[in-house]
Amino acid sequence: MGSNFWVVQILARAGGTPAGTPAVVANAGNEALLIWVFALFGVAVAIAALEIFIPSGGVLGAAAFLCSVAAIVVAFKISTGYGAAATGFAVMATPATIWMGIKVFPNTPMGRRIILSAGSTPDEMQIAEIEKREELRAISSLVGARGRTMTALRPGGTMRLEGEDVEAFAETGMIEADVEVEIVSIADRQLRVRAV
Secondary structure (H helix, E strand, O other): OHHHHHHHHHHHHHOOOOOOOOHHHHHHHHHHHHHHHHHHHHHHHHHHHHHHHOOOOOHHHHHHHHHHHHHHHHHHHHOHHHHHHHHHHHHHHHHHHHHHHHHHHHHOHHHHHHOOOOOOOHHHHHHHHHHHHHHHHHHHOOOOOEEEEOOOEOOEEEEEEOOEEEEEEEOOOOEOOOOEEEEEEEEOOEEEEEEO
């Protein structure tokens, strides 16, 4: 019993079950994998929700996609039926998440800045365009300005610039906290910095 018992335990933990394996051990391995499936899908949904509120240039969306793929792979380890169900869930959840983003995004502070409401008059649209140009001119004048990182930039984080904490992104690699940095470019309203 000794060596067979340990082989059964190892295979059960890996998700495989040889013929003659007790059903209790096989179910315990499947239950653990099923928990991973739900956890990975939960993380994917949470990251997708963050993508709505935090502009990441698609990094968070890609992370949510990878978590979904990992959940599907783990589900197929349990059985083909679980894998098909997980794939079906992902196929249905993706458009639902996009629809929620379209419905929720316009009501976020960033969404209100980017999207003009449908009821805007031509005068309001012109004022908004002038404000946007002035903001872009002010932002572009920051190139060459120096500040100090408040948090590590991996690649994003916070820096202090002219007495205010602003979001900044390391141009390459990572920059530790409390390092003097210089703004080298601005892309999509994101400050790109490098250590001085």
